[in-house]
Amino acid sequence: MSNGFLLVYLAGGAYQKRPLQTTNTASYRIGVLGSGKGSNFVALAEACRAGTIPGQIVFVGSDVAGAGILARAAEMGLPNTHLAPGPYRTKLDEAAEASYIAALQVARVDLVVLAGFMRILKGAFLRAFPQRVINIHPSLLPSFPGLEAWRQALDRGVKVTGCTVHFVDEGIDSGPIIGQEAVSVRDGDTVATLHERIQNAERRLYPAVVAALAQGRVRVEGGRVQGFSVQTQETT
């Protein structure tokens, strides 16, 4: 946003009138990592464009060459990179981890957003971005951590599930919870219908949480997010 002008001295003695940045809304720099189709990434990128997240996505990375998230980023004109993950299936090897850290550092990210990134990040990665890595999980944590949480919820017969955005720590889906959206389990729900409604919730919740982080409204004390929580609501 600008509401004034600055006279900038140019080589050759000329001056140019440039808008004065009074509110530097795009200064918060977001890196996104994902392995899949990228629907959460798109929701975040659209929220940045609309200004509801006062920040910009400066890096999109994937461990999967040809992942949808990279194609969506390219379509939106955002920097996107495949970074080889190394030989393991569920984590990065040391060299790969170093390349992910370096790429995000070069992009000078303030926040690392995991959006369907299917590898566990630990140790060196988390130390490189302390309390700066967040994840979205398709259940109301601490219920149903791990894979296919919507299926776990349906199998267990819970009446309410949802999604959770949390800081990433050394555990699995265990870091401080920042925000949650509840999703009712309906009679006749299948794995597919429940999963779809949870994903709709994710696309509301994630931008709301990232906006709050960009605005500096999230504080962690004693391992918990204090004095603040984001709760969005199922509308249909």
Ligand code: GRF
């Ligand atoms: C999301 O549903 C999220 O719950 C999980 O991975 C999925 C990624 O989907 N962590 P997308 O790639 O954002 O569409």
